[in-house]
Amino acid sequence: MVLFLGTKSYFYSSPVLCKSIASNSSHNHAAHSLDAFYIKRAADIADSSAGYTSPHPNFGCVIAAPSGTVAGEGYLYAQGTKAAEVLAVEAAGGFSKGSTAYLNMEPGDCHGDHSAVSALVQAGIKRVVVGIRHPLQHLHGNAIRSLRGQGLQVDVVGEDLKSKIMEEARKSCLLVNAPLIHRATSRVPFSVLKYAMTLDGKIATTSGHASWISSKESRNRVFELRGRSDAIIVGGNTVRRDNPRLTARHGGGHTPIRIVMTQTFNLPEEANLWDISDVSTIVVTQRGARRSFQKLLASKGVEVVEFDILNPREVMEYFHDRGYLSILWECGGTLTASAISSGVIHKVFAFVAPKIIGGKNAPSPVGELGMVEMSQALDLIDVCFEQVGPDMLISGFLQPVPDLVPVIPSEDETFAIDPSITPYESKIIFFYKTWDPYGAFSNFSPHPIQMPDGSGSYATWSSAHKFVGVNEPVAKDCVEKIKSAKSPEEAARMGRSIQKQHPDLVRSDWEGVKIDVMYRALKCKFSIYPHLQSMLLATAGSVLVEASPHDLFWGGGREGEGLNYLGRLLMLIRSEFLGECSSPSESTCTAL
Ligand SMILES: NC(=O)C1=CN([C@@H]2O[C@H](COP(=O)(O)OP(=O)(O)OC[C@H]3O[C@@H](n4cnc5c(N)ncnc54)[C@H](OP(=O)(O)O)[C@@H]3O)[C@@H](O)[C@H]2O)C=CC1
Numbered sequence: 055m056v057l058f059l060g061t062k063s064y065f066y067s068s069p070v071l072c073k074s075i076a077s078n079s080s081h082n083h084a085a086h087s088l089d090a091f092y093i094k095r096a097a098d099i100a101d102s103s104a105g106y107t108s109p110h111p112n113f114g115c116v117i118a119a120p121s122g123t124v125a126g127e128g129y130l131y132a133q134g135t136k137a138a139e140v141l142a143v144e145a146a147g148g149f150s151k152g153s154t155a156y157l158n159m160e161p162g163d164c165h166g167d168h169s170a171v172s173a174l175v176q177a178g179i180k181r182v183v184v185g186i187r188h189p190l191q192h193l194h195g196n197a198i199r200s201l202r203g204q205g206l207q208v209d210v211v212g213e214d215l216k217s218k219i220m221e222e223a224r225k226s227c228l229l230v231n232a233p234l235i236h237r238a239t240s241r242v243p244f245s246v247l248k249y250a251m252t253l254d255g256k257i258a259t260t261s262g263h264a265s266w267i268s269s270k271e272s273r274n275r276v277f278e279l280r281g282r283s284d285a286i287i288v289g290g291n292t293v294r295r296d297n298p299r300l301t302a303r304h305g306g307g308h309t310p311i312r313i314v315m316t317q318t319f320n321l322p323e324e325a326n327l328w329d330i331s332d333v334s335t336i337v338v339t340q341r342g343a344r345r346s347f348q349k350l351l352a353s354k355g356v357e358v359v360e361f362d363i364l365n366p367r368e369v370m371e372y373f374h375d376r377g378y379l380s381i382l383w384e385c386g387g388t389l390t391a392s393a394i395s396s397g398v399i400h401k402v403f404a405f406v407a408p409k410i411i412g413g414k415n416a417p418s419p420v421g422e423l424g425m426v427e428m429s430q431a432l433d434l435i436d437v438c439f440e441q442v443g444p445d446m447l448i449s450g451f452l453q454p455v456p457d458l459v460p461v462i463p464s465e466d467e468t469f470a471i472d473p474s475i476t477p478y479e480s481k482i483i484f485f486y487k488t489w490d491p492y493g494a495f496s497n498f499s500p501h502p503i504q505m506p507d508g509s510g511s512y513a514t515w516s517s518a519h520k521f522v523g524v525n526e527p528v529a530k531d532c533v534e535k536i537k538s539a540k541s542p543e544e545a546a547r548m549g550r551s552i553q554k555q556h557p558d559l560v561r562s563d564w565e566g567v568k569i570d571v572m573y574r575a576l577k578c579k580f581s582i583y584p585h586l587q588s589m590l591l592a593t594a595g596s597v598l599v600e601a602s603p604h605d606l607f608w609g610g611g612r613e614g615e616g617l618n619y620l621g622r623l624l625m626l627i628r629s630e631f632l633g634e635c636s637s638p639s640e641s642t643c644t645a646l
């Protein structure tokens with residue numbers, strides 16, 4: 055098999071895979087093996103630029119001819135350079151026609167030029183296999199739609215291709231862009247904690263001396279890790295004790311900035327980190343700490359940022375807002391414990407050197423976490439072991455890379471209610487509190503209605519219907535009380551509390567009719583408030599989920615475990631308004 059990369063060409067083969075295809079080409083497993091192999095390959099080459107460019111999305115593209123041979127490859131070198139897909143089709147030349155393109159991630163094509171998409175289309179690519187969809191909402195699904203719209207077959211791993219090997223391939227795609235995925239799903243950058251410790255678990259001697267615990271080979275790996283990061287962070291004590299440089303020393307390429315976290319600002323006047331000729335340094339500190347010294351550092355070109363509350367989470371949120379994707383923590387145990395407790399550390403790299411130094415008070419990698427029992431231990435996941443020179447590198451995740459496949463509560467029912475919603479493609483609109491962008495969909499929004507109850511009189515709040523028709527004076531009293539509630543919250547609270555105290559007062563058919571009562575109330579609300587109806591119609595094609603973490607009947611729950619009946623009913627009513635289903639109209643309800 056011949057592989058062309060840019061102007062270079064060299065041989066590249068996967069004999070095992072090719073054999074399995076030749077012997078049983080129709081076999082699903084073999085097809086998945088090949089797809090998985092090339093998706094992993096796309097992820098591997100996507101990683102090629104890490105450490106040389108700022109950690110931005112890593113894109114790789116492998117073009118495989120119908121025979122299964124690689125016709126061309128390409129990866130995005132840096133922002134603003136040619137897209138991986140463009141490089142791959144250039145490398146493959148005429149072999150692209152009828153071939154399959156494997157992409158670790160859906161292209162962003164974010165400037166409207168659609169260069170990746172048009173390169174694949176114009177080259178005559180027949181099929182595209184995509185490892186993961188683009189994690190950023192505004193780009194998510196666009197390129198896939200566009201490719202499909204132009205007649206290419208697009209298979210997305212985990213959606214169209216599901217198997218254990220495909221899942222593994224997908225994982226490599228998630229890992230190669232973990233920082234971007236974190237950016238898309240949380241408000242903090244992807245944080246890696248790295249430390250070097252002796253076999254007896256020390257990161258320095260009792261006197262604080264630490265150079266060096268790990269071997270030269272391990273320290274070279276650390277330079278590599280630094281080069282993949284946007285910033286390296288240490289605590290004030292490490293600056294005082296080690297006077298570190300924290301540079302990547304990889305002879306060019308991307309250089310991470312240095313961050314020092316100090317509460318006291320009791321830092322040395324002279325330090326390697328204050329030399330900003332090659333790389334800048336930012337000191338983050340408590341508001342008002344040693345202002346005159348802050349000025350001195352600022353005069354050397356060091357940036358100082360003050361925080362009202364200096365803790366790892368606040369600091370990470372701040373750097374997230376400044377656009378940082380990944381941070382390497384190289385601090386001692388004190389700040390590390392604080393960072394782990396704040397939940398900002400995602401991955402750990404521990405270099406273990408075969409050395410023993412002893413020392414009851416010699417520091418260890420993680421300070422006080424307040425744990426008293428082993429059952430509280432934090433277990434790493436996806437752990438890897440690797441020998442680096444004489445040392446052992448143990449790495450693993452403290453928090454998994456977030457899964458991008460959307461969790462839609464009661465997924466099957468949702469698509470049955472509104473067939474215009476497509477699995478994986480549809481946007482999910484969450485609503486909960488009334489001040490949320492779609493808060494008007496909440497039952498607590500300030501849009502009162504009146505609708506007839508069983509006896510023909512009018513009930514203001516749907517909560518009152520729980521007790522309607524019960525032939526007990528107390529129940530009638532409850533209905534009246536709820537009707538006179540001043541707000542929907544108050545009505546709901548009263549309904550819940552009366553139900554708790556007198557479960558016998560709830561009408562016997564309530565479980566059977568409550569969805570219908572809610573349906574009628576919602577239909578009324580969205581019929582009589584035109585702006586709400588327009589808002590609802592504007593969400594066409596999106597999945598609506600009430601993001602209540604507590605109410606597992608009306609809401610979607612914390613992780614999609616709820617039934618989301620409120621969301622379902624809204625989608626149903628939306629379809630009815632759009633004329634997609636026949637609608638029993640609610641003519642007798644009114645606004646208050
Ligand atoms: N082998 C290895 O991999 C490494 C070894 N070391 C060694 O570790 C020792 C230093 O360890 P350690 O004292 O734990 O150093 P840290 O790097 O953890 O620094 C602790 C300091 O961080 C600052 N800080 C700011 N905000 C916080 C916060 N919210 N929580 C905690 N700290 C905060 C404080 O600085 P301030 O006091 O200025 O307010 C605090 O004193 C040295 O001997 C060094 O050589 C250090 C790093 C790696």
Ligand SMILES: Nc1c(N[C@@H]2O[C@H](COP(=O)(O)O)[C@@H](O)[C@H]2O)[nH]c(=O)[nH]c1=O
Nearest residue numbers: 250264266267268296298299300301384
């Ligand atoms: N002692 C120790 C490490 N210490 C870390 O490296 C920093 C020094 O970086 P630099 O000044 O750029 O060489 C130091 O402050 C601390 O954060 N790292 C390791 O990989 N292995 C080691 O044995």
